Amino acid sequence: MRPLLSIETLSVEFTNYQGTSSVLDRVSLTIQKGEILGLVGESGCGKSVTARTILRLIPEPPGRVTSGAIHFGGEDLLTVSNKRMQKVRGNEISMIFQEPMSSLNPVFTVGNQMREVVRLHRDLKRREADALCTDMLHQVQMPDPDEVLRKYPHELSGGMRQRVMIAMALTSDPKLLIADEPTTALDVTVQGQVLAILTDLSRQRNISVLMITHDMGVVAQICDRVAVMYAGRVVEMASVGELFANPIHPYTQGLIASIPNMDDSQHDGQAPSRFQTLYSIPGTVPTLIQPPPGCRFHPRCEEVGISCDREVPELCWMSPDHAVACHTRMGGHS
Numbered sequence: 001m002r003p004l005l006s007i008e009t010l011s012v013e014f015t016n017y018q019g020t021s022s023v024l025d026r027v028s029l030t031i032q033k034g035e036i037l038g039l040v041g042e043s044g045c046g047k048s049v050t051a052r053t054i055l056r057l058i059p060e061p062p063g064r065v066t067s068g069a070i071h072f073g074g075e076d077l078l079t080v081s082n083k084r085m086q087k088v089r090g091n092e093i094s095m096i097f098q099e100p101m102s103s104l105n106p107v108f109t110v111g112n113q114m115r116e117v118v119r120l121h122r123d124l125k126r127r128e129a130d131a132l133c134t135d136m137l138h139q140v141q142m143p144d145p146d147e148v149l150r151k152y153p154h155e156l157s158g159g160m161r162q163r164v165m166i167a168m169a170l171t172s173d174p175k176l177l178i179a180d181e182p183t184t185a186l187d188v189t190v191q192g193q194v195l196a197i198l199t200d201l202s203r204q205r206n207i208s209v210l211m212i213t214h215d216m217g218v219v220a221q222i223c224d225r226v227a228v229m230y231a232g233r234v235v236e237m238a239s240v241g242e243l244f245a246n247p248i249h250p251y252t253q254g255l256i257a258s259i260p261n262m263d264d265s266q267h268d269g270q271a272p273s274r275f276q277t278l279y280s281i282p283g284t285v286p287t288l289i290q291p292p293p294g295c296r297f298h299p300r301c302e303e304v305g306i307s308c309d310r311e312v313p314e315l316c317w318m319s320p321d322h323a324v325a326c327h328t329r330m331g332g333h334s
């Protein structure tokens with residue numbers, strides 16, 4: 001089946017007074033129709049740049065796409081006209097951000113803002129637009145939608161604001177929703193509710209989702225497949241079940257090992273210790289102005305082989321749903 005979105009060997013650079021940084025290096029990934037793909041990795045690894053490049057929202061300069069293609073419904077989004085891109089942004093691909101307050105205008109009521117979005121996408125009279133707004137808020141399980149429409153964004157809680165954003169993002173019936181850390185600012189209970197709403201709507205309407213997160217728990221909870229990024233490269237890609245059962249890349253193994261595990265302490269029948277230490281991956285994320293040669297993870301890797309600081313490992317398919325880019329784990333080179 002042809003994927004809904006296919007990113008191929010996408011490279012992006014940013015140039016500032018310190019030099020040019022290679023922020024994305026030949027990133028390739030696909031999203032199938034109706035699928036929820038998680039994009040995970042530490043801060044600064046290029047998740048948001050990937051999302052913004054899909055929507056052509058990278059400021060140029062300082063940014064520059066140096067190679068690649070982004071296929072979406074038979075077009076390459078990197079080469080279509082600005083006019084066409086505006087249509088894609090409004091109608092076919094929607095995005096929601098981490099902090100809804102930065103996307104909502106504080107001086108207009110929620111109703112005003114939602115109505116404007118609705119009327120931008122659909123030719124509706126005011127009363128019809130109002131009914132649609134109420135219906136959309138119902139769909140994101142907002143209690144008392146009519147009351148919410150009369151409120152200003154600051155009068156809502158963080159979780160309610162994020163529901164408003166989801167409702168607005170889905171008004172145009174997009175084929176793809178990009179959610180960039182949509183629940184990071186919310187407490188765990190509200191995060192769970194918002195994720196459940198997002199997943200239900202995506203399943204009901206067969207909308208694909210690119211879920212950007214640094215939280216492996218979120219990936220486990222809602223994603224079908226996951227791509228793990230490290231310092232601007234995709235290092236592993238698999239279905240969620242496969243990735244958690246059989247992580248191959250040492251970086252992915254480190255990410256999974258650093259998830260707090262409530263069960264561990266119960267294996268030996270003892271109460272959880274307050275002083276239990278969590279695993280953390282040694283070292284820090286490299287600068288992308290002069291990234292480490294070869295595998296960008298090799299300075300932090302505990303299993304470094306002889307080719308790792310010289311040759312860039314290519315993403316290789318180990319099985320039909322599992323790809324990894326690691327010399328040591330692929331056997332051949334170390």
Ligand SMILES: Nc1ncnc2c1ncn2[C@@H]1O[C@H](COP(=O)(O)OP(=O)(O)OP(=O)(O)O)[C@@H](O)[C@H]1O
Nearest residue numbers: 014023042043044045046047048049050062214288
């Ligand atoms: N407008 C910009 N100008 C210069 N550099 C940028 C710009 N936007 C992003 N970068 C750089 O690109 C790299 C990747 O940033 P990006 O925002 O994609 O990270 P991220 O994976 O989304 O991190 P986080 O989890 O913190 O959101 C970083 O090194 C960042 O400094």
Ligand SMILES: [Mg+2]
Nearest residue numbers: 047048049180
């Ligand atoms: Mg980001």
